[in-house]
Amino acid sequence: MAGMTDGRGRLRARTRAAALLAAGAVMALGAAGCGSSDDGGSSGSGDAGGSGGKSLTMWTFKQSNVPGLEAAAAAWGRRTGNTLRVQVYTPDDAYATKVRAAANTRDLPDIVSAHSASEEWQFAAAGVLDDITDEFDQAWQDELYPSAVSATSLTEERIRASEANSSTSLAGLEPGHFYAVPYLSGSAGFVFARKSALRRAGVDVSKPPATYEEMVSAIEKTRASLGEAGGIATGLKIPQTGYYWLFRPMSFGFLGRADFLGRQGRDPSVAWNSPKSVETLSLYDRLTPLWVPGVLALGIDEADQKFADGSATWDVGGTYTLSFLLDQGMDLDDVMVFPVPPPAGGAYDQTKLAPAPLVSAGVASTSENRAEAIDFLRFLSSREGAMLFGEGANDIPATDLGDATASWNPALREMFAALSPPGEDVLDVNDFSADPGAGSGPVTAASADVLNKIVAGKATPQQAGDELAEMYEKAWAAQK
Template identity: 40%
Template structure:
């Protein structure tokens, strides 16, 4: 599975389809897919890149506990959803499900498909999980209120229930670079700031005009907005200034001097885009990088596993968070993690206690670090300094992108929404695409259009 530009949009689509099929099904009785063997569990996942890592962890788990775990993958995501739907009707679900965080888990919980884990996720287990994603899977007061309309996809969830525990996390705004191409251009380290990043792009483009640029799946138009411009704006303006770009105050929105400054910084990317990048999907942008068609690739922490699947050795990749302008308000900006996938226990499992033992085992620091190395994906577990020896430099750099003071951390999914109700990332992304890479309009024209778009959202919301 590849993570698209909008986690919320994707989860909404998955959850909506699932809700139509599962609402009201509840647990249908019958036996779990793992049978009655008290020392044998079954787990399903939709992430092919997780299978080998989970099987390695399962071997260690069996050695420690005597309990075996069979891992099965069903891909792509739609096939997985269909498989779960079918098994829910017949009571043939496994003992553990990997699910999409903060959407699919609550839909399954509302339908009675998965158990409430709130009473179990405590103590050392809970303390191992990164604080930024600790509440993922939990039905907070706000999530409960949002589920009260009968039309809500997760209508029927219980306040305070926890229908999943985070397994993997990730964030946007990660830059990947081909080490060999960098070396050929005389570059030996990650850029310290935005200005140095642009200088490095200039060097790689000078070395090879055809392959020295940067790729990004800009056919999904909001990627430029959410993966580059927004973290760049946070770095330049600070949290308050960044949020003000989307608010009603015209003295601080995209049409203001602050907005023009940020757009001018973003426009500095224009000479360095890989030819045709505006026509590439996210997968195609990453594949272009893996095939040596670009020296740099912008994505998320989750991109590394996809690059590995497409033939790249993670050790041949230099990874770093999108650099900040050296004169910006937050030159040491961190990138906040999001929960991406989580684990749930179907209500039909005959071995919920053993299933919990397996889930807790996966959260242990050494196990989570090995899982990260094997899958090239980041665990929800808070990893200590010693884990860098297991992870290797590329994964360790991804972990380091999370590290920073809360006030200096860009949150791709903030706890409190500051944009107008009904705000659509695609609309803003389409305007930005005409600035860069297409060059159809100037910074000032782009600023005016983004201001007008923002005004229209607030007017429609009547706020």
């Protein structure tokens, strides 16, 4: 998975991609990770030290997940008498290299973390991870979000698509099988605001904006009161951020599922240059004067850092952004989080997002503690284990916790509340199946470039709509 690599960011960039894009489009972007650049570290969890229990090791590439994994491991250790040590290696490239080298020398840990629905299969194909289909039964799957489970079930289509490149071929794996269990999930489509700055500008911080227009009005107030520091940031140097993280959720809320998918498909009544679609482009254009200066040159980490250091009052990202902001020293109590709100008078009056799997863990093929490793992964998926992980990591587990998050901090709780099982009014940011080429064609990424023309003042909403309509018409005509 390539792309979205800036600053410290290959790790961070790659973990975001899983939350952003469909299977075909995932290769165009990355996804967020930890903000640290540790080249290795470890800590013990559990209290079974010399008690006769088994001693296991787990590797991860995401620094911010370590406190949550340790908390779950400690509780599991008290219950079983076993010990689990968590070790973190970054950046992403170094982690992948270490895993493959350890497989060659048979020096793998018991449990290996991997990017969901991509790297976990590559690790399995390389002999790193075991097939755990028999253990990962329906009762276990039912603990997790359905969208997280379905995305990590290997399909025949993915296997066939992988065979074009021998280095990434999954030909030796079985369709419908599982090689890892997702434990971190999330979604793009969230806006972050600094409460202290909002208060200085006279913006109400008791509740998030209920509509897109309310959000724009609040940004206008902070921009007028605080100058450039009152603006909104995101990493538009990678154009897909504006398209996937902000425009698509807003458009989905305005158009509704049928028209949203129809626009990506072949419905002329909602083509990109139809009045409905141009209206969504006009709504997006309302942010043009409100972006922080130089936003088109900002990478993902750079944009988040602007928000963290007070150079921006608003930031667009995903569930995974929160832990990075806290790593940058932000005060959790100063962060307001909410999903991109729907426009007034649109199809839906609230935004619901389907959680996608981001990080999974599987059992190493060389582990001598397979039963214990499976038992820990099952505990991590349980409500108790997932609660401990989510609270410790300040992130979203792959387990559906229902109303059990009432005690979580408001920012984390707000993100969790926006995530929902599949439904008519739920946007799966990974679903590009209505696009030409089912999201794997160049038109998907090119659409983001057109949106950046609006931000740059090089295209009006109508001009952008006409260009997009022509692009999609040609892409569909080229389909066999």
